[in-house]
Structure formats: C-alpha cells, structure tokens
Amino acid sequence: MNDPCKKYAAPLDAFLDGELPLEQMEQVRRHLDTCPPCRDYVDACLALRAVMPQAEDTPVPEDFTQSVMAAVAAHPRKTRRWTPARRRAAMAAIAACLAAAMFLTNYQDWFAPFTGGEAADAALPREADAAGDQAPAQEGEQVEKTPRQYQFYAVTQDTADPAEDAEAYVEGENVVFAFTVFLTREEAGDALAGYTGKPYSTKDDPGTVIGTGYAMTVEEAEHILYDVLDYPLGPMRNDQCTTELGCIVVTEEEVSSSGN
Amino acid sequence: MKNDAPDMQRQQLDQWVRQAREGDQEAFRHLVEAYEKKVLALTLRMCKHKEDAAEAAQEAFLAAWQGLPFFRGEAAFSTWLYRLASNACVDLLRKEGRHRAHAGPSLDDEELPLPLPDDGPTPQEAAERREMREQVERGLRQLPEEYRQALILREIQQLSYEEISKVLEVDLGTVKSRINRGRRRLREFLTENGNLFSPPASKKHGEEGCS
Numbered sequence: 001m002n003d004p005c006k007k008y009a010a011p012l013d014a015f016l017d018g019e020l021p022l023e024q025m026e027q028v029r030r031h032l033d034t035c036p037p038c039r040d041y042v043d044a045c046l047a048l049r050a051v052m053p054q055a056e057d058t059p060v061p062e063d064f065t066q067s068v069m070a071a072v073a074a075h076p077r078k079t080r081r082w083t084p085a086r087r088r089a090a091m092a093a094i095a096a097c098l099a100a101a102m103f104l105t106n107y108q109d110w111f112a113p114f115t116g117g118e119a120a121d122a123a124l125p126r127e128a129d130a131a132g133d134q135a136p137a138q139e140g141e142q143v144e145k146t147p148r149q150y151q152f153y154a155v156t157q158d159t160a161d162p163a164e165d166a167e168a169y170v171e172g173e174n175v176v177f178a179f180t181v182f183l184t185r186e187e188a189g190d191a192l193a194g195y196t197g198k199p200y201s202t203k204d205d206p207g208t209v210i211g212t213g214y215a216m217t218v219e220e221a222e223h224i225l226y227d228v229l230d231y232p233l234g235p236m237r238n239d240q241c242t243t244e245l246g247c248i249v250v251t252e253e254e255v256s257s258s259g260n
Numbered sequence: 261m262k263n264d265a266p267d268m269q270r271q272q273l274d275q276w277v278r279q280a281r282e283g284d285q286e287a288f289r290h291l292v293e294a295y296e297k298k299v300l301a302l303t304l305r306m307c308k309h310k311e312d313a314a315e316a317a318q319e320a321f322l323a324a325w326q327g328l329p330f331f332r333g334e335a336a337f338s339t340w341l342y343r344l345a346s347n348a349c350v351d352l353l354r355k356e357g358r359h360r361a362h363a364g365p366s367l368d369d370e371e372l373p374l375p376l377p378d379d380g381p382t383p384q385e386a387a388e389r390r391e392m393r394e395q396v397e398r399g400l401r402q403l404p405e406e407y408r409q410a411l412i413l414r415e416i417q418q419l420s421y422e423e424i425s426k427v428l429e430v431d432l433g434t435v436k437s438r439i440n441r442g443r444r445r446l447r448e449f450l451t452e453n454g455n456l457f458s459p460p461a462s463k464k465h466g467e468e469g470c471s
C-alpha cells in the first residue's frame with residue numbers, strides 16, 4: 001500500500017469531500033491520471049465510502065421516540081427567556097457578588113494572622129493565587145441573587161474550592177466535579193474574567209494539562225454558559241461527584257483571569 | 261451534498277424548530293423522529309454499548325429540548341444536536357472509563373452494537389456486503405476517538421468541514437487532519453484485513469492499486 005505523494009496528500013481528502021474550489025478539483029483530477037499512488041488512495045477512499053454505513057440504516061430502538069418524549073414531558077421547561085438586558089443585569093449582580101466575596105476572602109486570608117479577620121482599609125486584595133478564590137457567594141453582604149434552578153442539579157450554596165490545597169484539578173483524583181464543560185478560550189471570551197482557575201487534567205493522564213478549570217456552582221456556570229453559548233448545560237451530572245461544584249474548563253491558552 | 265433535505269423539508273424542519281422553541285412538544289416529537297436515526301448513527305459508533313448509545317441520544321434530545329429557548333440558530337439545528345450528542349457520548353465514555361478501571365478487561369473487542377442490514381441483489385452479494393460493512397465498523401471502532409468522530413460526521417452524517425468544525429468545536433485544519441488520518445488508518449486496517457480491495461465486482465475502477 002503506497003502513500004499518496006507528498007504534494008497532493010492534503011488536497012486529496014478535500015477533493016474527495018468536495019471541499020476544493022473548482023479549479024483545484026480539476027487540478028487534482030489531472031494529477032490522478034498521472035500518479036498511481038494518489039489514485040490508489042482516492043480509489044480506496046471511494047471504495048470505503050461505498051460500503052460506509054448509512055445513517056438511514058441505523059436501527060432505532062422501538063420505544064425510542066416514546067421514551068424521549070416521556071423524558072421531555074417529565075422535564076417541563078421553565079419559561080425563562082432572558083432578554084439581553086436582564087441577563088446583563090444578572091451577570092452584573094453576580095460579578096459584584098463575586099468581587100465582594102473575593103475581596104473579603106483574600107483580605108481576611110491575608111490579614112488573619114495579624115488581626116483575626118479585622119483589617120484596615122488600606123489593605124489590597126492579594127494576587128489571585130490563593131486557594132478559596134472561587135467566590136464564596138454566601139458570605140459578605142448579600143448581593144441580590146437571581147433565584148433560578150436548573151432541573152438537573154440541586155442548587156448548592158457550598159462554594160468552597162473542592163481541591164483547596166491542590167495546585168491543580170485532577171479529575172478523578174483530587175476531585176470529581178458534578179459536571180464539566182469545556183470551552184475554548186475564544187468561546188469563553190472574557191466571561192470568566194475575575195475567576196481564578198487551576199490547571200485541569202484527568203486521572204487518565206494527569207501529566208497533560210487540558211486547560212484551565214474554573215470551579216463554580218451550577219448557578220454561576222449557567223449564567224456564564226447562557227451568556228457565551230447558545231445552549232445550556234447538558235444533563236451531564238456526574239453521579240460520582242465529590243463536590244456539588246462543576247467546572248468550566250477553558251482549553252488552549254489560559255484565559256486572562258488576572259481579573260480585577 | 262451538505263443539505264440533503266430538499267427545500268420543502270427544510271422549511272418544515274425550520275418550522276418545527278421554531279414551534280418547539282415556543283414549547284410545542286408535538287413539534288419536538290417531529291424533530292426527534294426526523295433526527296433520531298442520524299443521532300443514533302453517531303452515538304452508536306461513539307459508545308461501546310447499545311444501551312449507552314440510546315441513552316446518549318436521549319440525553320442529547322433532552323438537552324436540545326431544554327436548550328431550544330436559548331438556541332440562537334447561528335448553527336444549524338442538526339449541527340447543534342450532533343454537538344449535544346457528541347458531548348453526551350463523551351460524558352458516558354468518561355463515566356465508563358472510571359468503571360472500567362476496576363472492571364477489568366477492555367470492552368473493545370466486544371460484539372458490534374449495530375445489527376447490519378442484509379442488502380444486496382443476491383444472497384451472496386448481500387453476504388459480501390455485510391462482511392465488508394462489519395469490517396468497516398470494526399475498523400471505525402479501532403480508530404482513535406477523535407478520528408472516528410470526524411470520519412463519522414463526514415461519511416455518515418455527510419457534514420461539510422465547516423459544519424464538522426462547529427460540531428467538534430475545533431478549527432478547520434484540525435478537521436482536515438483528523439479526517440485524513442482517520443481515512444489512512446481505516447485504509448490500513450482494511451487492507452491488512454484483506455477487505456477493501458476485494459469489493460464486489462460492481463466496483464467501477466478496473467486498475468488495482470494496492471494489494
């Protein structure tokens with residue numbers, strides 16, 4: 001079995017998939033007349049396609065539609081269409097809440113050894129490397145929180161970092177999140193500004209950092225996801241979770257989370 | 261090739277999407293019926309067990325139902341649905357991975373979850389075709405997850421590169437390279453198993469490249 005020649009290896013797939021501009025399609029076709037290895041590749045791929053299974057042949061379990069509709073009926077949708085303005089307001093409320101909480105935490109943390117929690121106004125929040133940055137929303141002045149629920153999860157007030165002492169989240173090792181959502185940096189945009197993340201990897205391959213994980217409650221995650229994506233959290237609760245918090249993992253380069 | 265649905269059908273689908281977004285369960289049922297084979301075609305090949313595949317497909321539809329009010333229609337409904345399905349599979353695989361850690365032997369060699377149709381003009385051709393399909397399914401299953409996904413979306417769901425990149429949330433270059441590598445590996449697998457190049461006599465090209 002010969003490999004296609006180097007120069008044409010890349011366009012061959014695009015050729016097969018009809019993804020080349022017409023002119024290049026012609027060019028590849030001409031090349032195929034003169035180059036057996038490339039032709040073999042294309043023939044093989046076409047033969048493969050001819051025997052590829054078809055979606056139409058897919059067997060559907062007899063009661064499939066029924067059971068989906070039963071599940072749908074059992075999960076009535078909350079009517080909560082958020083206008084952008086309302087969503088922004090909610091985000092602002094949460095952001096304020098987070099900022100206040102973060103400030104308090106860091107601040108108390110920093111001064112605790114000296115003041116037992118009382119601190120002077122001049123104090124500045126410490127750089128965001130502290131464990132416990134993850135916004136304990138219940139302390140400090142209560143900024144109004146929008147009461148919302150997601151059907152699949154109980155809303156929790158527990159916001160402690162589930163791997164407080166660790167430098168990184170290793171899913172399956174030092175934490176099993178209630179849910180995990182992956183976003184690219186591009187998608188996440190600045191939605192996570194103000195949060196502090198930790199390197200995120202999984203037990204299967206703890207050495208490979210997949211991205212930056214941001215632990216948060218379902219509610220917080222919901223707001224972020226609604227704000228940046230066009231779908232809510234899937235029903236992906238992990239029953240073996242060790243925390244009620246979920247994690248948004250931002251892949252590729254780290255999101256600038258220096259925040260404040 | 262990408263939008264195989266004729267216009268009429270497309271309009272009908274769009275209408276169901278709009279109605280379902282407004283909470284019309286009957287319209288959503290139509291969507292389920294319209295897409296269940298395609299969604300299952302994907303989940304059956306991503307999950308190791310038939311039951312998981314059905315579960316993942318159901319989760320995907322349920323997530324779609326829940327998410328429809330927020331679906332802004334930037335991507336096609338189908339693309340979005342496949343993304344939900346692929347997420348549901350990954351989630352199940354992750355869970356399964358954990359179970360498997362103490363469950364022992366790998367499930368890779370398990371029976372194919374797909375019963376294959378017997379089609380073909382004669383019983384012999386039907387048998388040959390069936391054999392080939394079995395090999396292709398086996399070949400697909402031994403591919404790394406990422407290649408398999410890309411190839412399935414391309415060959416079975418017939419999505420364009422652009423659409424695949426939206427489903428998998430990776431860039432176009434990545435889509436291309438996954439498809440390319442997936443095909444190469446599949447070709448190798450089938451060549452080693454002596455199958456790809458002894459297709460039924462009905463194949464069009466006369467020249468045999470490799471053997």
Ligand SMILES: [Zn+2]
Pocket residue numbers: 004005008031035037038039
């Ligand atoms: Zn060539």
